Amino acid sequence: MRPLKPDLYTVPESPTSVPELLGGRCRCGYVFFPMQSYGCEKCGLTGDAVTAARLPGEGSLTASARVLMHAAKDRTPPFVVVAVRLDSGPVVRSLLDSDRAEQLPIGTRMRGLLAEVGKADDGDVIVDLRFTPVQSA
Ligand SMILES: [Zn+2]
Known part of the structure; x- marks a missing residue:
């Protein structure tokens, strides 16, 4: 399994585990995504503060x-674009794991997963981050 964007998220060892997004944290407490080392967008600290x-x-x-x-001809509709506020703070934009005609309510709990999006020349599966609603028990 190979991530399409390895700088943005992890591939968990267990396929049922939720991928982690590779963000950053400032000494002031501000959390952001994706990781960057230019400095904190909130307080301006740079260097090892981030x-x-x-x-x-x-x-x-x-x-x-x-x-x-x-x-784009390589983007086959229909699909659903979602904005998800991570529990750690940042809002990320991604795709829903499957098309859905009925709109999800704002506030729906969401979790990330890695969906197969293609195959590499060597046959390895290429995956990319998607989000799916968490089924309430
Ligand atoms: Zn800061």
Whole structure:
């Protein structure tokens, strides 16, 4: 299994585990995604004040939009774009793991997963981050 964007998230050892997003944390407490080392967007500290942080891929839905037509020929609609506020703070934009005509309510609990998006030349499976609603028990 090979991540499409290895700088953005981890591939957990267990396929049922939630991937972690590779973000950062400032000494002031501000948490951000993706990781960058230019400095804190909130307080301006730079250098060792900003460190890498692994952010659990869990949060709640803040927005979603179903795309029925897309300019890029390699993006086959329909699909659903979601914005998820991670429990650690940052809002990330990604795709829902499957198309869905019915809109999910804002606030729906969401978790990340890695979905197969293609195969490498050597046959290795390429995966990318998606989000799925957490089924309530
Ligand atoms: Zn800061």
